[in-house]
Amino acid sequence: xxxxESLAVFAAGIGAGTxxxxxxxxxxxxxxxxxxxxxxxxxxxxxNALGLIPGSVSGAIGYxxxxxxxxxxxxxxxxxxxxxxxAGAMLLLTLPSTAFETIVPVLVALALVLVVLQxxxxxxxxxxxxxxxxxxxADGGPVLFGGLLLASxxxxxxxxxxxxxxxxxxxxxxxxTLQRLNAVKNVLAAVVNTIxxxxxxxxxxxxxxxxxxxxxxxxxxxxxxxxxxxxxxxxALRVFIVVVGSLAIVQLLLR
Numbered sequence: 001x002x003x004x005e006s007l008a009v010f011a012a013g014i015g016a017g018t019x020x021x022x023x024x025x026x027x028x029x030x031x032x033x034x035x036x037x038x039x040x041x042x043x044x045x046x047x048n049a050l051g052l053i054p055g056s057v058s059g060a061i062g063y064x065x066x067x068x069x070x071x072x073x074x075x076x077x078x079x080x081x082x083x084x085x086x087a088g089a090m091l092l093l094t095l096p097s098t099a100f101e102t103i104v105p106v107l108v109a110l111a112l113v114l115v116v117l118q119x120x121x122x123x124x125x126x127x128x129x130x131x132x133x134x135x136x137x138a139d140g141g142p143v144l145f146g147g148l149l150l151a152s153x154x155x156x157x158x159x160x161x162x163x164x165x166x167x168x169x170x171x172x173x174x175x176x177t178l179q180r181l182n183a184v185k186n187v188l189a190a191v192v193n194t195i196x197x198x199x200x201x202x203x204x205x206x207x208x209x210x211x212x213x214x215x216x217x218x219x220x221x222x223x224x225x226x227x228x229x230x231x232x233x234x235x236a237l238r239v240f241i242v243v244v245g246s247l248a249i250v251q252l253l254l255r
Contacts, residue, residue: 009033010213010216018221020059021224024161024162024189025244026052039210046206047211053190059222059225060187077184082152084151088155092157112249144174162189167185178238
């Protein structure tokens with residue numbers, strides 16, 4: 001890897017760490033850059049997963065204030081994230097690299113629609129509960145657990161835009177602010193990346209130079225993303241999610 005390629009990978013790591021902490025889809029920055037340096041697709045995916053771990057952890061630490069009081073929820077959903085991440089990592093080494101290419105843009109588009117409609121849907125759900133005298137489950141119930149499990153399978157396989165899917169699912173099924181949900185999303189992403197990366201360490205090829213460059217860059221980006229994301233009001237954060245998600249769909253379709 002030349003000095004210019006190294007700088008490009010490092011810069012991509014900063015960008016990915018920042019975007020991942022605010023919303024997700026940072027892989028759509030790092031993955032094309034790794035491919036441009038000549039890495040094979042699977043090696044690039046594995047190296048990217050390893051490198052993004054510090055960024056996910058950094059982003060979660062940056063959002064630690066919003067995680068207050070959410071320990072039980074994080075532990076429960078973390079089980080789904082860990083199981084799904086491991087399954088996705090195993091699929092990466094057994095399925096063809098094009099396995100998810102058709103369905104991923106559809107999933108991201110659906111997630112964006114849910115993010116946009118979430119305030120209205122949540123209001124209707126709350127009115128329905130008020131009429132029937134039922135309370136919302138603090139953990140989102142089996143529907144959220146199952147949805148995050150499936151989303152984490154995809155996350156362990158490729159990770160691009162998994163944060164948007166997480167936010168859309170939690171926004172639909174949990175009665176909490178978008179910033180607090182974003183904090184949980186960062187922890188779940190860190191769990192998926194870590195589980196998948198630990199699996200890859202034993203069974204897959206990776207490029208240590210790329211891993212280290214992305215790791216340092218994403219750790220820096222995680223702190224930047226936490227500072228920027230926390231300052232965004234709910235509406236602005238939704239707009240940012242939709243813009244990033246739309247760009248992700250375009251890039252996925254053009255690949």
